Amino acid sequence: MTLLTAKSISKTYREKVAVNHIDLTVKEGQLIAFLGPNGAGKSTTINMLTGLIQTTSGEIRLAGLDPKQKEYHHKIGVVFQNSVLDGQLTVQQNIQNRARMYKNIDLDFENQLIDDFGLTTILDQRYDTLSGGQRRRVDIARALVHQPDLLFLDEPSTGLDIQTRKVIWGTLEKLRETRGLTIILTTHYLEEAEEADFVYVIDHGEVIAHDTVKQLKEDYAQNLLTIESENKDAVLAEIDSSWSVVQEKGSLLIKVPNEHDAIDFLQRVEPLITHFEFRHGNMDDIFMALTGKEIR
Template identity: 40%
Template sequence: MGNIIEVTGLKKSFGSLEAVKKVDFTVKEGSLFAFLGPNGAGKSTTIDIISTQLQPDAGEVIIDGYRLGQDDDRIRSSIGIVFQDSLLDPLLTVEENLQIRGRLYGRPRPELQAEIEAAAETAGVTEFLKRPYGKLSGGQRRRADIARALIHTPKVLFLDEPTTGLDPQTRKRVWEMVLKLQREQGMTVFLTTHYMEEAAQADYITIIDHGEVLAQGSPLELKNRYASDMLKIKPVNDVELTALLEELGLAFERDAAGIYHIALDSTAEALGILDRCRDNIANLEIVNGTMDDVFINLTGTEVRS
């Protein structure tokens, strides 16, 4: 599939602060794309620009074939946005909120009602359409927010930290719905999140900090490049294992529980080590590198919420 979003040479400053310094990335049509970065990285500014909410100082953005600055109305018709903070009226019912949103697109009443029903079904809000938005649980509100963004059947859905503040079970339900949109309907999903286990499900990831792109690739590519698997061994005899690791020239750390932590260049490297010390193993574990490791190694910090 081709690119549905192309960002080239994007720049934006606020006075002397360079929020975005020259960002380049592309998003494949129908993909789940994760855009990651700690607070202050330039992530929100970039999203505000490509969703037509903020004018860039330089650079080019093309969404669904439409050029930012020339075809902004067409871009807005092609995208849906779920903000971290809701835009819906707490005193109105979910259905009333969706009707108000839908009228902004100038749909005839019969067509609008059909679109509301379709969006409600997709987002799983049909059962509480008649309830005031302000009376809903956190997970129900988030699903209603997504239904709002789906009214006009966008080609690209922007999700700004869609599960922040939700309990694990509700997060799982919301996330299942997002994956269903992307996989079954072919919708392009542009995700920001502070949960690395969510980012690990993306097709492609771009990580930025200080207004610049640090790394791009699939989760597997990034983990292979920026994270190491870890072999943990609890030996029968500490002296023997220490001597073996030093002989092999392997860096290691021994924690307070007497477990040796050995960073691996690849998972397969563990086989040779274990073969050499098989009679000296009381317990062992191989821990795969994670997206948390990737993020920390690139930015020097955990994701800041």
């Protein structure tokens, strides 16, 4: 079932167009990833969807609600790039202050969040004394305490170590499975986008591609087979004429349609090669193909 829709939303600042007529559809329980370089319009889009800023034009609806309505904000949780928590308060005080903004808070759920995010031992510490990873875990727990339908995560893992990211994503996946939590994510960590149900690639304020990860890979990411051989001419003679080949010193970089074609080719040239490496197309390839630049 569709949870959130955005129809032709735009945001302009004087003569600058930050977001240009973007359409979005988010279904319940999905993990949606926004990919794009800095300045592409990702955060501006998030800010419109969360009601932090108003659209210049277009329409946003969450379960039939408008961002201007109080009920809209009861259905969402938001974790911004920069924390909005009070550094002088303890972890517990920050979480409780958020909980008091809502009626009928489930204390068992709140305590489970504290446990799952590993916050039990730091509840009495002031927020400004915490490490970056601890702060981020508190930020997310606080955003979830009222059990929102939709969680917005704007670059949640920037600067975090892999252990912290695993704790965060393990807990969020648990909530998706048990409570049907929907997540919209902007990220520079492409391995996080790999796990998304649907991806929107944004550049210059526009959606330049949108699809499942699988389909985006098929459309834009090519598998790469690297061959080392002392007889490159003989290997080249066996390569399908439709395949792209780049020669680099002692290696041949061959773009192949799929792993099955790569296996067939390797079997034919096995006596000629001294080393090979096969790499599936990934999110880096998609990003480079669509934007022509690495994520910054």
